[in-house]
Amino acid sequence: MFKNNKSRAVGYTRVSTKEQAVDGYSLNAQREKIKQYCEMQNLELVNVYTDEGLSGKDLDSRDGIQDLMNDAKENHFDVVVIWKLSRISRRLIDTLSIIEDLNKQNVSLQSISEKLDLSTSTGTFMFQLMVSINELERNTIRENVVLGHKAKANDGEWNGGKVIGYDNVKGKNGKSRLVINEKEAAVIHYIYETYLNGHGYRYIANSLNHAGHKTKRGNPFSTIAVKDILLNPLYKGEIRYGKKAASIRHLKESPVVTKGIHEPIIDPKIWDKVHERWAMRSKQPSHNRLGSNVLTGLIRCEECKSHMVVSNSSYRLVDGTKVKKNYYVCGAFKNKGATACHAHGIEVNKAEQKVADRFKELIDSDKLLEHLVAQMQSRTVEDKTQLEDHKKFLTDKIVRCADRIHDYREKINDEPNLADVWELAIARLETEKEDYTSELLVTQGRIKTESSSIDTELVSKLINKLIGKMRSTKTNRELKELYLAFIQEIKMNKDKMALDIQLLFNETNISEYLIDRPDPDNSLGLPLLENKDATSKNLPSGRFFLRHPIVIWV
Numbered sequence: 001m002f003k004n005n006k007s008r009a010v011g012y013t014r015v016s017t018k019e020q021a022v023d024g025y026s027l028n029a030q031r032e033k034i035k036q037y038c039e040m041q042n043l044e045l046v047n048v049y050t051d052e053g054l055s056g057k058d059l060d061s062r063d064g065i066q067d068l069m070n071d072a073k074e075n076h077f078d079v080v081v082i083w084k085l086s087r088i089s090r091r092l093i094d095t096l097s098i099i100e101d102l103n104k105q106n107v108s109l110q111s112i113s114e115k116l117d118l119s120t121s122t123g124t125f126m127f128q129l130m131v132s133i134n135e136l137e138r139n140t141i142r143e144n145v146v147l148g149h150k151a152k153a154n155d156g157e158w159n160g161g162k163v164i165g166y167d168n169v170k171g172k173n174g175k176s177r178l179v180i181n182e183k184e185a186a187v188i189h190y191i192y193e194t195y196l197n198g199h200g201y202r203y204i205a206n207s208l209n210h211a212g213h214k215t216k217r218g219n220p221f222s223t224i225a226v227k228d229i230l231l232n233p234l235y236k237g238e239i240r241y242g243k244k245a246a247s248i249r250h251l252k253e254s255p256v257v258t259k260g261i262h263e264p265i266i267d268p269k270i271w272d273k274v275h276e277r278w279a280m281r282s283k284q285p286s287h288n289r290l291g292s293n294v295l296t297g298l299i300r301c302e303e304c305k306s307h308m309v310v311s312n313s314s315y316r317l318v319d320g321t322k323v324k325k326n327y328y329v330c331g332a333f334k335n336k337g338a339t340a341c342h343a344h345g346i347e348v349n350k351a352e353q354k355v356a357d358r359f360k361e362l363i364d365s366d367k368l369l370e371h372l373v374a375q376m377q378s379r380t381v382e383d384k385t386q387l388e389d390h391k392k393f394l395t396d397k398i399v400r401c402a403d404r405i406h407d408y409r410e411k412i413n414d415e416p417n418l419a420d421v422w423e424l425a426i427a428r429l430e431t432e433k434e435d436y437t438s439e440l441l442v443t444q445g446r447i448k449t450e451s452s453s454i455d456t457e458l459v460s461k462l463i464n465k466l467i468g469k470m471r472s473t474k475t476n477r478e479l480k481e482l483y484l485a486f487i488q489e490i491k492m493n494k495d496k497m498a499l500d501i502q503l504l505f506n507e508t509n510i511s512e513y514l515i516d517r518p519d520p521d522n523s524l525g526l527p528l529l530e531n532k533d534a535t536s537k538n539l540p541s542g543r544f545f546l547r548h549p550i551v552i553w554v
Contacts, residue, residue, distance in 0.1 A: 006042055007043050008077040009038050009046065009077060009078065009081050010080055011030075011031065011034035011045060011047070011048040011049070011082070012048070012065065012068055012087060013031055013034070013049070013051075013087065014030075014062070014064065015027055015030075027052060033112055034081050034083065037081055037110075037112050043079055046076070046077060047071075051064035051065060059089065065088070072101070072105045075105070078106070078107060078108070079107065079108050080110070082110070082111050083113060084111060084113045157177070157239065162216045163178070163234065164181075164215055165184045165229075165235065166178040166184070177262065178234075178260075179263075180263055180265060189266070190207075191226060192230065192274055195277070196270070196274060201223035201224075201227050201230075202223050205221040205222055205225070209221055230275075231278065233257065234262075235271060236267070236271035237259065237262065237268065238257055238259060239259070293310045293352075293476075294352055294479050294483055295308070295348075295351060295352060295355060296309060296310065297484065298483055298490045299490040301341060302344060302491060303330070306330055306332040306341065308331060308346075311326070311327050311334055312325075312327075313326070325348075327346060327348060328345065328348060330343060345494070346492060346494050346497075350497070351492065354492070355490060355499065358499055358501060359483070363466050368503070373459060387443055391443050394440040394443060395440065398440065401429045401432050405426050405430065466486070485509040486504060486509055487501055489501075490502070
């Protein structure tokens with residue numbers, strides 16, 4: 001009986017997305033070359049494993065190569081035929097690992113293009129050299145792509161794909177640019193304004209989904225999508241590149257941020273207010289904003305300064321009645337025991353009543369007004385001094401630019417053959433001079449503003465607003481939100497039941513809690529503010545009050 005002495009062979013093909021359209025790289029072309037090679041080498045082609053649209057850098061995500069290696073262990077074939085070494089992997093260490101595993105199963109690897117014999121030391125050396133070159137090629141391509149994207153970002157161009165609020169429109173030069181999509185821009189305005197009105201991601205997402213709005217890709221809005229929109233500087237006219245580049249460490253840690261060539265949807269001042277509110281809320285752990293215990297996250301242990309947490313205690317009276325009580329105790333003691341700290345327990349009801357009384361007393365007294373006005377006066381003097389120093393710096397720069405321009409114009413007369421060089425230098429210096437002059441005008445305007453008297457009546461009105469807000473709270477949750485906004489820290493002495501409160505006033509909590517806002521509802525099916533600048537226009541004058549956080553121990 002005739003015995004078939006042909007070795008059993010399998011092929012392996014792979015293309016990445018970008019390679020599919022390139023002649024010679026297509027899957028069909030690779031299969032055809034493998035088939036022809038097997039016929040010429042008297043090999044029986046029993047199977048072809050394929051990975052389509054996958055990069056050569058990651059083996060774990062490639063089902064084709066994983067199936068091939070598993071079947072090699074089952075002795076399903078004797079030879080693996082590939083078109084090029086780069087089809088296996090562009091990383092030397094991965095390719096060597098695959099070769100070693102195949103050798104253990106007595107399976108040989110044959111490359112059509114490189115024509116390597118891995119059974120010899122010369123062939124092995126050449127193989128390692130070839131794979132090293134492939135790895136170098138991959139790294140070079142990656143570096144060139146990063147450099148290209150970084151250069152685009154530095155020029156203010158968008159590197160990303162579809163983004164809600166904008167359309168990618170190709171210009172006459174073939175380059176894409178971002179153009180505002182008015183319908184989607186209305187959604188962006190709603191998200192920002194609603195967030196500044198005190199609502200969270202979930203409320204905003206639910207409102208948009210209920211009104212039938214979709215993301216750019218046609219999906220419902222999620223809390224993550226809302227957060228990304230709120231924190232994306234693209235909407236204030238900036239380009240940020242590299243923030244999510246996990247594989248490019250230096251870019252992820254220091255992303256490129258530059259002025260974009262696109263038109264902003266959100267006023268930069270509004271974007272900054274949103275970011276400040278987000279930063280303020282993110283400092284507090286989420287569990288501090290939940291529950292009915294209003295002092296968690298605020299009151300600290302007098303001994304170790306750890307946050308105090310609620311602990312339940314129960315006992316029976318002589319008559320057998322069971323009594324339950326809640327206490328604020330040191331968090332370090334509760335979590336780590338007496339070796340870390342002591343309980344310093346304060347009954348919850350007593351502590352909360354003491355803080356409520358003290359808070360009302362503070363905000364309803366002249367003492368707080370005096371503290372605020374004094375700090376604002378001090379900050380105003382500091383600001384004016386800094387602005388005067390900056391004004392002198394800019395004036396000196398303008399004078400130096402003017403002197404150098406004069407010198408270069410004289411050089412044109414002395415060296416006419418280098419006139420084009422000096423003219424370029426003059427043009428650059430004139431641009432610098434214009435920039436310094438513009439900044440000087442802004443600085444002079446700020447100095448004039450800082451020189452104005454402090455509006456004590458305005459501060460008093462804001463405090464009265466806070467008093468009204470305190471009195472109108474109906475639930476512990478509302479009271480806790482108010483405390484978290486205006487109280488930085490509480491120090492309480494258990495024995496004396498005396499306490500100190502550190503109050504915080506800044507642009508974010510004043511804007512969120514003390515500024516009246518119009519009804520955001522309209523007839524568009526989406527609650528949008530009619531006046532897009534309402535947030536900034538409803539802020540009181542007296543920028544001195546809002547520019548700096550003011551912290552007071554009282």
